[in-house]
Amino acid sequence: MVKLVLLHKAESIYDDEPDVVYDFPRTYLKAVTEAVGDWIIYYEPVKAGPRGYFAVARIGKVIPKPGFEGRYLALIEPGSFLPFDRNVGRLQDGRPLESALAEADGTPRKGGAIQLAVRRLPDAEFARIVDLGLPQDLERIDAMRYGPGDGFHEEGLPFTRPVVERLTHRPFRDVAFRRKVREAYDYRCAMSGLRLRNGGGRPEVQAAHIRPVAQAGSDSVRNGLALSGTLHWMFDRGLISVAEDCETILVSRNKVPGEVVGRLLPADGKLMRPVHGRDAPHPENLRWHRENVFGQMLMDAPASWDGL
Template identity: 45%
Template sequence: MAFGVFIHRQDSIYDDSPAERYQFPRQYLGRVQACVGDWIIYYEPRKVAETRGYFALAKVQQVIPDRAAPDMLVAVIEPGSYLDFANPVPFTGAQGVIERGVLNDEGRISGRAQAAVRPLSPADFDRITSFGLHDRVPMLPRLDEQAASAGFAEEQAPFIYEQPRDRATFLTSRIVRDRVVRQVILRAYDERCAITGLKLINGGGRAEVDAAHIRPVEADGPDIVNNGIALSGTAHWMFDRGLVSLSDDLDIIISRQANDPDQIRGFISKTGRALPPLRAHDRPHPHFLRWHRDNCFKQ
C-alpha cells in the first residue's frame, strides 16, 4: 500500500466521479494498484482556471476493468472515505512546492509533476492533508499566482502523525469530518441558507446556518460538497423531515402533507428556487436530489 496523487479536472474527459470512481488508462495500472487500501489526494492542475490545487482525499478500495471502455480501468473509491479539503491547497506556497516529491536533485520541478497518477511520500501526504483539513488554516488562495504572494504563515506549519493509526483515526473521525464538511459547504454558499436566501450572523460572528447532507451519511451519503446544502435551523428541520425538497433545477418543492403550506411559502425564498452555490461545480448533484425526493420527501 502507498499514498498517491490522482489528477482530476472539473472538465475531465474521463468518466470520473471522485467520491466513487476514478477512470484511468492502463499505463497507470501499477501506480494505482500500489494505492489500493490506502489514501490518495486529488489534485487539479495549475493550468485550470481557478484551480483548486489539492482539493480532496479518498481511499482506494479496488481496481476493476471498465466494462464500458475496454481500454480503461477504474479505481473504486471506498464508500464514505472521500472528503473535500476545508482549505484547497495550492501547488506552491511561500515555503516553495508543497509536494516535495516532484522536485529533482537540484530542487527544480521535474517531469513527475505532469503524471496523472503518481506516488506520494508519507511526509508529503501529511503536509498536504494538514494544510487542507486543519481548521485554523484560513481559506487558501485558489490561483497559484496568488499563492506565491500569500503563502502559508509560519505558525501554520503542518502537524505530523506519530503513527499510521493516528492518521487513520483522524481521517475517519466523524467529528473531524463534520467540522470539515461544515466549512466546505458554508463557504460554497457564502454562509447563506439556500432555502431562504438569508445570511444571519450571531453576536459571536458565527453563521447561523447548518451544513446539511442531502443524502445522509447513515444512508451512505458521501462527504462531498455536491451532496451538501447550507440551511438555517428551521429549513434544515423541514428538509430532513421531507416537508420541502428540491428539483434537479433547484426549484423548492413543498409537500402536500405540510399542515400549513402557505406559511412555508412565506418562509422560503420569494423566487421559489434554492440559492445556488457560488461556484457551478459545487451545485447539488441531481443523483442526491433524486434520492432525497424518493426517500425523504413526503409526496
C-alpha cells in the first residue's frame, strides 16, 4: 500500500465527489491501485482555489468508470473522509511539504511533478500534513476556545496519538466535523437563521449529520447542517427535512403544531445557505434523509411543545 496526494478541482471535467469517489484517467491506475486500503490527502491547486491540502480519506476500491473508456473510479471507504480543520498551503517557510516537489536544496520545483494529479506521499510527509491540518490536540483547542472546558487544563500537555489512530477515533472526528459545519454556516442555525451564544460566548448551534455515519454517511461538510438543539432533535426524528430544491424546509404537519413552526422557522420557509457554495448540502444526502427519515420515525413519547 502507498499513501497519495490527489488533486481535486471543483469544476474539472472529472466527476469527483471527495467523500465518495475520485475520477481519474488510466495514467494513474497503477499508483491508485497500490493505494487501495491506505490513506490519501486531497489537494486543491492554487489556480483552482485557496484551500491547498484540505481533506483526508481512505481508498476502499478501484473500478473502471462505466461508459468511459480509459477512466477509473477510486471509491472512498465510507466514514473515512474528514476535512481539515485548517487548510494547509503547499509551501511552509518557502519550502514544499512534499519532497517530490522540491529541488535538492529544498526550493520549490517548477512544472513536472507539481502538475501530476496523483502523487505518491511518504508516510512522514503524510503525517506532517495531517498534523498541520488536523492538530493532534484539536479536542483540547476546541474545548479551550471559549474558556476552560471540563477535564482540560491549560498547563496540561496534549495527548500524542498516532496519526492514523487519530483519524479513526470517533470523538476526534466528531470535534473536527462540528467545527467545520458550524464555521460553514457562520455559527448560525441553517433553519432558523439565529446565531445564539451562551454567557461565555460559546456558540449554541450544533452540527447535524444529514445521513448518519452509522448509515454510511460521511463527515463531509456537505453531509452536515448547523442546527439549534431543538431543530437538530426534530431533524433526526424526521419531523423536518429539506425538499428536492435543496432549500425549502419540509415539516411533518401531522406531528408538529403550526404555532411551533411559526416560532422556530423563518417566514419564507427556506434553508440558509452556507458561506461558500461548495459547502452546501449535497442533494443526494438530502434525498436520503427525505426517503429514509422524514415522516417515518415514531416518537418515543408524545412531544411536548409547551416550553417553546
